[in-house]
Amino acid sequence: AQKVTQAQTEISVVEKEDVTLDCVYETRDTTYYLFWYKQPPSGELVFLIRRNSFDEQNEISGRYSWNFQKSTSSFNFTITASQVVDSAVYFCALSEFYNQGGKLIFGQGTELSVKP
Amino acid sequence: DSGVTQTPKHLITATGQRVTLRCSPRSGDLSVYWYQQSLDQGLQFLIQYYNGEERAKGNILERFSAQQFPDLHSELNLSSLELGDSALYFCASSAGDSETQYFGPGTRLLVL
Numbered sequence: 001a002q003k004v005t006q007a008q009t010e011i012s013v014v015e016k017e018d019v020t021l022d023c024v025y026e027t028r029d030t031t032y033y034l035f036w037y038k039q040p041p042s043g044e045l046v047f048l049i050r051r052n053s054f055d056e057q058n059e060i061s062g063r064y065s066w067n068f069q070k071s072t073s074s075f076n077f078t079i080t081a082s083q084v085v086d087s088a089v090y091f092c093a094l095s096e097f098y099n100q101g102g103k104l105i106f107g108q109g110t111e112l113s114v115k116p
Numbered sequence: 117d118s119g120v121t122q123t124p125k126h127l128i129t130a131t132g133q134r135v136t137l138r139c140s141p142r143s144g145d146l147s148v149y150w151y152q153q154s155l156d157q158g159l160q161f162l163i164q165y166y167n168g169e170e171r172a173k174g175n176i177l178e179r180f181s182a183q184q185f186p187d188l189h190s191e192l193n194l195s196s197l198e199l200g201d202s203a204l205y206f207c208a209s210s211a212g213d214s215e216t217q218y219f220g221p222g223t224r225l226l227v228l
Contacts, residue, residue, distance in 0.1 A: 033214050045206060045219035047118070091159065095214050101172025102214035103149065106159040 002027050004094050006107035013082055014115050021077040021110045023092030029053075031097035034068065034075045035104065040088040048090075051075065082114045119143065120220035122207050128226045134195040137223045141188055141209030147171070148190040149210070149217055150182055154203040165190055166213075197227045 003026040013019045025034065036048040049059065051068050059066045063080045079086055089111045093104040119142035129135055141148050150162040161174035165184035176182075179197075184190045194201060204224050208217035 035216070037219075043204065043224075044118070044221045045208075047216055047218060050216045097214050099172075101147075101149075101164040101166070102210070102212075103161040103164060103172055103174060104151075104159075104208075104217060105161070108158050 002094055002096060002099070002105045004092050004105055004107035006090075006092055006110050008110045009108070010111045010113070012113045012115065015084060016081050017114075018078060018080050019082050019112065019114075021079075021090050021092075021112065023075045023077065023107060025073050025075065025092070025094045027094060027096055029096040029098055033095040033097070033102075035093040035095065036066070036075075036077050037091045037093065038088045039091065039109070045091070048077075079112075082112075084114050084116055087112060087114045118218040118220065120207060120209050120218055122205075122220035122223050124223060125221065126224050126226075128228065129197060130228055131197055131199060133197050133227075134193065135197065135225065137192040137194070137205055137207075137225075139190045139192070139207030139209075139220055141190070141207075142218055145209035145211055145218075146188065147210045147212060147215075147217075148184055148188070149208040150176075150190070150192050151206040151208065151219075152203045153206060153222075154200075159206075162192070171213075194225070199227050201225065202227045 005024045038046045089109045092107045121140045146167045162176040164172040207220045210217045
């Protein structure tokens with residue numbers, strides 16, 4: 001069965017701290033895709049990154065970085081030098097290639113609060 | 117701006133009523149997905165259409181239905197509304213299966 005677990009419900013940090021959001025997934029497929037989305041207080045869902053199961057290279061985009069480890073079925077997200085604007089709910093999601101349609105299976109989300 | 121539009125942004129209605137939510141995908145995208153976000157269920161996949169045809173179905177209630185029109189816009193119809201249907205309904209579009217889904221701003225439905 002497919003499942004995404006974000007064990008951290010809420011995280012609170014002070015500005016400029018580094019913070020890591022954890023994501024653990026379950027799938028029987030060998031071909032799958034992992035995503036992170038950001039939901040700021042305004043409510044929209046903003047796409048951050050997509051990785052396929054064959055590419056385990058870590059990725060860095062500005063202050064954001066992602067660590068994908070198939071051995072532990074994890075796809076963690078780190079924000080370096082956090083800012084107040086990073087305050088949002090962050091969702092990790094899984095899409096299976098052989099699951100007709102490629103629907104997204106979301107974790108429960110981690111609410112990040114960055115205080116000045 | 118993701119390029120996906122949804123109307124209306126907010127909807128307040130009464131139990132037993134029927135509403136229609138509308139979504140226009142990004143230019144060139146053939147797939148449209150509908151998701152429901154509620155406090156108790158989180159983000160749940162409802163249904164997907166690809167180029168006018170139903171492609172996949174999730175936990176969508178029988179009281180709910182959807183369609184995708186020849187111009188690729190989609191509508192989600194919710195009928196016999198119950199208090200528990202109050203939620204944020206998102207539409208997303210993608211170029212195809214397992215491609216990145218871009219989300220619209222959502223329609224916030226409140227059933228009183």
